[in-house]
Amino acid sequence: MLANANNHQAAMRNPIAGKHVARTIASSVIALWITPVIAQNHAEGALVVDDKPVSIAWVSAYAQEGWADAKKEDIVVVLCDSRAPATAISDSTVMKELVGAGKLTCIKQVINSDKVARDSEVWHKRLLSRPPRGYTSDQVFEAKTFDGKTIAGRARTTTVQKSFDGVPYSYDITFSAAIIPKQ
Secondary structure, three states: OHHHHHHHHHHHHOHHHHHHHHHHHHHHHHHHHHHHHHHHOEEEEEEEEOOEEEEEOEEEEEEEEOOOOOOOEEEEEEEEOOOOOHHHHHOHHHHHHHHHOOOOOEEEEEEOOOOOEEEEEEEOHHHOOOOOEEOOOOEEEEEEEEOOOEEEEEEEEOOOEEOOOOOEEEEEEEEEEEEEOOO
8 A cells, every 4th residue: 555655656756657647537537427427318219211210229419619600509419329439420431431331320410509400411321322411491409408518309300301312211319418518
């Protein structure tokens, strides 16, 4: 025990080791804080493509600079059939590779400060040649909670949509997610 205390004191006197210890402690605290946040995220529903449903059971949400007004924030909600890696959420090339390999199916909605889905993307292997994307009043978000810390509600299509290639799809998902603050 005394050896551990002496090692810790020596590490704190060494600036490089001290920074490493500080980063390790900070990472541990962040991990302990984020774990319950991720645990409270919940999604339930389905994306239906060509009359074949895909169960959606995972959600992540993060804030980004508002598209129409940089002083406001948009919330990006990513709803998937399984846990999506952070790189797929932020990089459409990675998303396309995972979807093409049959490892992921997702819907992404960008919700503005007026609680309107201003942009939607549907990522499914059958739609991969030209994933449906854009604003349409037929792809909506119905807010239950929208307080800057949590977003909850329902993401859905109001009618069956058709991709650029004529493939029918629709979705209806209820979810709740902690919002990851804008970096």
